[in-house]
Each structure stands twice: as C-alpha cells, then as structure tokens.
C-alpha cells in the first residue's frame with residue numbers, strides 16, 4: 001500500500017499578520033504536481049488570514065488543538081466545529097507541550113480526537129517518550145501504550161499519528177533515522193484497529209532541511225510534523241522536497 005506523504009508545519013505560539021508572506025513564498029516554491037499533502041497549523045489568530053492567503057492553493061490548514069466539547073461555557077477554547085468552519089482540515093491533538101503544560105492525559109487526547117472526527121477534521125495525534133524513558137529502554141512500551149489509550153476506534157486512514165520524542169522537540173537533537181524507523185514500525189505493528197497499512201505516521205522532533213532526507217526515506221515514516229523549521233518558508237520547502 002502506498003501512503004500519501006504529509007508534511008505539517010506547527011507554528012506553535014509564533015506568527016503575526018506581518019508573517020503572512022510565508023503563504024505566498026511556500027505556494028510559489030512547491031513542486032507541481034505535489035507528491036503529498038502539505039499543511040500549515042498557525043496560531044488560531046492567523047487561521048482566517050491564512051484561509052484567505054491560501055485560497056486556491058494546495059496547502060491545507062490545521063489547528064494546534066481543539067476542545068473535546070461541542071460548545072458552551074468554555075472560555076478561551078475552540079471547538080472542532082469552529083475550526084472546520086474557519087477552513088481547517090486537520091487538528092493537532094496531544095502535542096507534548098499540551099500534555100506537559102496543560103496536564104492533558106491520554107483520555108483527554110482521545111476525546112479531543114473523537115471531537116475532531118465528529119466535526120469532519122483529521123486529528124494528528126501526537127505521542128512520544130521523555131529522555132529518561134528512552135534511556136531506560138522503555139520508549140517503545142510507553143509510546144505503544146499512548147497509542148492504545150489516545151486513539152479512538154477508527155480505521156487507520158481516518159487519523160494521522162505523529163511520533164515526537166519529547167527530547168527531540170525544539171532541542172536540535174533528532175532520533176537517528178534508524179531509531180525513528182524502528183519506533184514507527186513498532187507503532188504500526190501495535191495499531192489496535194483495522195487499516196494499519198493505511199495509517200500515516202509522521203516523525204517530529206527537530207526536523208530540518210539537512211536531516212529530512214534520511215528520515216523521510218524510511219519505510220514507515222510517512223511524513224513530518226515540523227515545528228521551528230516550518231516558520232521559515234525556504235526551510236519548509238527544503239523539507240517538502242524530500243517527499244516522494
């Protein structure tokens with residue numbers, strides 16, 4: 001089975017309206033035809049301007065989080081339906097910065113993924129181990145457990161998984177392509193539902209133009225979730241060029 005590659009840029013809490021030229025630069029530099037999917041996940045304040053800037057473009061939009069609730073008295077939160085309404089196709093859930101900084105559990109992540117699916121969004125469900133867990137040889141056990149508890153019952157094609165070792169996020173350290181491949185293969189083997197072969201599993205953690213080729217060449221690495229390097233249009237394009 002051939003899985004369509006996906007490169008998603010997570011802008012985190014970065015970006016102002018002055019940075020919207022990124023959309024034009026990326027759209028102008030993309031290969032034609034595009035051999036995969038490209039998504040930008042800007043902060044919520046830029047979703048509408050991005051929707052306008054990306055009109056008629058192949059670049060799709062994602063959000064960085066969603067509420068597990070449909071609506072109501074949840075000050076500051078955004079529902080999956082609102083994100084769909086503004087033009088998102090994807091939403092990241094369970095990013096380690098939300099798991100750690102906002103106390104989100106696997107169960108919370110699962111309900112958010114369910115809300116995303118009900119609203120017609122594709123959740124990008126993030127998983128990853130700490131440095132201590134990796135060094136004590138527990139990475140695979142921890143991450144496959146997160147997989148079982150964070151993912152609602154779906155067919156593999158309905159969601160995207162992002163394996164992001166926490167020690168590699170924003171640190172400049174990356175898993176070797178071989179270690180990342182081994183973990184991706186373990187996740188595919190541990191997929192508890194139908195459609196493991198259709199499941200797209202992205203790697204995230206300091207993906208840059210100079211390490212993307214090796215990572216994206218691995219059999220079970222179907223794309224990348226890119227943080228810091230996605231803020232620079234040329235760096236993002238230099239990562240995208242490695243999808244086959």
Ligand code: PEP
Pocket residue numbers: 010012164168169170171172204205206207225226227228229
């Ligand atoms: C991320 O935010 O998901 C991420 C992987 O960040 P970075 O690429 O900066 O490590």
